[in-house]
Amino acid sequence: MNIQKIRNDFPILKRKINGKLLAYLDNAATSQKPKQVIDMLSHYYSKHNANVHRGIHTLSVEATEELELARKKVADFVGVSDPSEIVFVRNATEAINLVAYAWGRLNIEKGDEIVLTVAEHHSNFVVWQQLAMENGAVLKIVPIDENGEVDQEAFKEALTKKTKLVTFCHVSNVLGTINPVEKLVSIVKGQWSNVIILIDGAQAVPHVPVDIPRIGCDFYVFTGHKMLGPTGIGVLWGKREILEEMPPFLFGGEMISKVRLDNSTWNELPWKFEAGTPNIAGAIGLGAAVDYLSKIGMENVRAHEIELTEYAISRLSGIQDIRILGQKDSKKRGGVISFNVGNIHAHDVASILDSEGIAIRSGHHCAQPLMEFLGISSAARASSYVYNNFEEIDRLVEGVMKVKKTFKINSKHEIHV
Numbered sequence: 001m002n003i004q005k006i007r008n009d010f011p012i013l014k015r016k017i018n019g020k021l022l023a024y025l026d027n028a029a030t031s032q033k034p035k036q037v038i039d040m041l042s043h044y045y046s047k048h049n050a051n052v053h054r055g056i057h058t059l060s061v062e063a064t065e066e067l068e069l070a071r072k073k074v075a076d077f078v079g080v081s082d083p084s085e086i087v088f089v090r091n092a093t094e095a096i097n098l099v100a101y102a103w104g105r106l107n108i109e110k111g112d113e114i115v116l117t118v119a120e121h122h123s124n125f126v127v128w129q130q131l132a133m134e135n136g137a138v139l140k141i142v143p144i145d146e147n148g149e150v151d152q153e154a155f156k157e158a159l160t161k162k163t164k165l166v167t168f169c170h171v172s173n174v175l176g177t178i179n180p181v182e183k184l185v186s187i188v189k190g191q192w193s194n195v196i197i198l199i200d201g202a203q204a205v206p207h208v209p210v211d212i213p214r215i216g217c218d219f220y221v222f223t224g225h226k227m228l229g230p231t232g233i234g235v236l237w238g239k240r241e242i243l244e245e246m247p248p249f250l251f252g253g254e255m256i257s258k259v260r261l262d263n264s265t266w267n268e269l270p271w272k273f274e275a276g277t278p279n280i281a282g283a284i285g286l287g288a289a290v291d292y293l294s295k296i297g298m299e300n301v302r303a304h305e306i307e308l309t310e311y312a313i314s315r316l317s318g319i320q321d322i323r324i325l326g327q328k329d330s331k332k333r334g335g336v337i338s339f340n341v342g343n344i345h346a347h348d349v350a351s352i353l354d355s356e357g358i359a360i361r362s363g364h365h366c367a368q369p370l371m372e373f374l375g376i377s378s379a380a381r382a383s384s385y386v387y388n389n390f391e392e393i394d395r396l397v398e399g400v401m402k403v404k405k406t407f408k409i410n411s412k413h414e415i416h417v
């Protein structure tokens with residue numbers, strides 16, 4: 001992988017922040033976009049813009065073809081052979097809500113159990129919490145172990161004949177843990193084949209090769225903006241037979257087959273779930289992002305991430321007073337590294353790093369139950385992607401040293417401001 005060549009594709013990486021070259025290490029929040037994606041958006045609006053699936057004129061046919069080609073590219077990227085199982089939504093959050101409304105509200109009843117882990121992003125937590133409250137279902141929360149991995153014994157114990165839905169993230173947005181998704185699915189399906197499994201792949205699809213059918217789940221969701229694509233486009237994959245049984249989530253244009261004065265019938269998959277004018281440019285942009293990642297090869301993306309993470313963890317661990325959360329073995333985790341420096345607030349860490357042109361995230365990372373479980377209120381988080389290099393990790397380490405110096409932290413975790 002030629003990182004310099006890749007970096008040249010990302011115009012924003014030439015930006016200076018506070019007089020320093022940008023070191024963008026906030027990729028778990030959103031990724032930057034290569035010129036191939038930016039140019040595709042411009043090309044679409046300059047040459048093909050029209051509404052889809054309804055016009056007979058040339059532009060409309062072209063826009064429709066481009067949209068459906070993007071769907072096919074996305075399906076291929078995650079090993080799905082039937083593109084009509086790929087539903088375009090706004091983001092991972094909307095995909096999970098779609099399942100909760102269209103499948104959950106019909107199938108989860110009073111006393112039923114929903115099993116999920118304490119490490120879920122709010123998107124995959126609050127949705128089920130609210131559904132459980134509404135329907136009188138029980139939320140069963142599985143803990144994680146000291147490495148940030150799902151406690152498999154507790155996971156097995158949580159499953160009962162009342163379990164209707166099991167859900168977990170593929171990769172944690174806080175700990176970087178890569179969950180053994182195939183194993184977890186086989187634990188569930190081996191005992192309770194009727195239980196529905198939804199996997200939140202928002203942090204996985206951008207970083208590791210994903211073959212959805214191999215995993216064996218029922219629903220899998222991800223989001224375009226974390227994988228070099230535009231914002232406002234995400235993906236719900238569902239098994240055809242389940243999607244077919246589900247009623248629509250939103251009603252209106254595009255999603256109908258026939259509308260009569262007294263009743264209506266629904267369009268075929270996936271359009272039954274795509275009411276109104278979709279994010280056509282966003283989907284086409286996501287198609288370009290998928291082309292870009294495929295050209296590099298997801299095995300190479302992952303290999304680069306392992307190298308960079310190993311280097312970052314070994315350098316950061318050398319700093320006294322730093323506490324890195326989760327797994328230290330880079331082969332078992334993604335490129336998300338959350339840490340705290342003594343008892344300095346993560347926002348202070350992020351703000352000093354910003355003064356050095358280094359962008360990281362700080363806060364609770366939309367995972368307050370996990371923060372509570374870990375006994376912390378916030379953490380700093382550096383997360384890498386295809387365009388990050390070793391030099392940027394060195395700058396991160398120097399930045400953390402500056403944080404310590406600014407706060408005059410000594411090795412007893414005392415701060416003298």
Ligand SMILES: Cc1ncc(COP(=O)(O)O)c(C=O)c1O
Binds near residue numbers: 173202223
């Ligand atoms: C693990 C995980 N799930 C879901 C989401 C939600 O993604 P989006 O905001 O694009 O819906 C995120 C975003 O940070 C995430 O990290």
